[in-house]
Amino acid sequence: MKILIVEDDFTSRMLLQALLKDYGTSHVAVNGKEALAAALHALEADEPYDLICLDIMMPEMDGHQALKEIRAAEESKGILSSRGSKIVMMTALGDMKNVCSAYHSLADGYLVKPIDKQSLLQELRNQGLIQP
Numbered sequence: 717m718k719i720l721i722v723e724d725d726f727t728s729r730m731l732l733q734a735l736l737k738d739y740g741t742s743h744v745a746v747n748g749k750e751a752l753a754a755a756l757h758a759l760e761a762d763e764p765y766d767l768i769c770l771d772i773m774m775p776e777m778d779g780h781q782a783l784k785e786i787r788a789a790e791e792s793k794g795i796l797s798s799r800g801s802k803i804v805m806m807t808a809l810g811d812m813k814n815v816c817s818a819y820h821s822l823a824d825g826y827l828v829k830p831i832d833k834q835s836l837l838q839e840l841r842n843q844g845l846i847q848p
Contacts (some may be wrong), residue, residue, distance in 0.1 A: 748777025
């Protein structure tokens with residue numbers, strides 16, 4: 717599995733990398749602009765990310781905007797969101813406004829920090845990325 721971890725907090729990045737290391741190769745972006753650039757590059761190379769773990773509160777471009785732009789880029793290449801990268805929001809924001817906004821923008825999943833291994837693995841199973 718090809719994974720993009722988008723997180724501005726160093727400790728959170730390290731935790732996600734450790735939790736996901738047995739499931740694939742992970743790349744890191746520290747803000748939404750870097751995430752968009754990485755996702756676009758992967759799409760252009762016809763090697764899109766299988767999973768994008770996307771924080772919401774980040775400098776330069778937040779996760780909501782990055783999500784919208786990644787989905788728009790997929791759409792421009794004829795990729796439906798259901799066939800695109802699995803994008804799971806991973807954030808401290810658990811309020812309904814942020815959750816609804818994420819799903820409205822075609823996020824595949826939403827996990828509230830702190831992320832624990834069991835909930836992360838269950839989300840990967842739910843997305844069909846790992847076996848039960």
